[in-house]
Amino acid sequence: MVRSEDQNRLARERSRESILLAAIDAFAERGVAGASIAEITARAGVSQGLVNYHFGGKAQLIGAVIDRWFATMLNLAEPGDTPDATLAAIIDGALSATVYAMPLQRAVLGMQQQPATHRLFAESEERHADATTAGEDAVRALFRARGAADPALEEIMLRSTLEGVFMKYAVYGDTYPLEDARRWVHRLYGLPEPTSPLAPDAPPRAADPRPRAGGALREPSET
Incomplete structure (x- = not known):
């Protein structure tokens, strides 16, 4: 079935947004230098060429x-x-x-x-x-x-x-x-x-709060 122009436009918007959201997550987790285009597009479930198509690089x-x-x-x-x-x-x-x-x-x-x-x-x-x-x-x-x-x-x-x-x-x-x-x-x-x-779903405050970076060492199931 041939897609309409509106369907094509929505598909382009979705793929662009998927890449953008995947890039945000990858950059947050790995930094800009550590996050490759291949990783970002794999997270987004799209081909690498779509980064150039939507963004230019x-x-x-x-x-x-x-x-x-x-x-x-x-x-x-x-x-x-x-x-x-x-x-x-x-x-x-x-x-x-x-x-x-x-x-x-x-x-x-x-x-x-x-x-x-x-x-x-x-x-x-x-x-x-x-x-x-x-x-x-x-x-x-x-x-x-x-x-x-x-x-x-x-x-x-x-x-x-x-x-x-x-x-x-x-x-x-x-x-x-x-x-x-x-x-x-x-x-x-x-x-x-x-x-x-x-x-509302945040954990209760500790009686004696002491901020520590050690939370990053816990396994995801422990957070």
């Missing part, structure tokens, strides 16, 4: 992964009814991404820091410059509405705090008290205590 695929990260980070929270509600949504949206978008976050964290891929990150940042600036300005306006003396610095420090929480969680995994960190950030900004956890 490995560098462009890396750029597409970074673009996905920017798109995710720039659409985390809906505005609330008040500045406080909006700020709480921003905090919770960013920390939810730490839980639910960990492979993407981990992959791009490495790309930000490695000299071989930092330029690709900078190029993606340029592609999203207008949206990034608009997001920064919105948060700065939020702090201005809350009476901050230096809204620009408040925005930078909020971002630095949330990125720091993510980096620690990426290293220490479930031994890092993410929910407690979230509530600490809420208190830092004088926001109401959250009424529900970020991740």
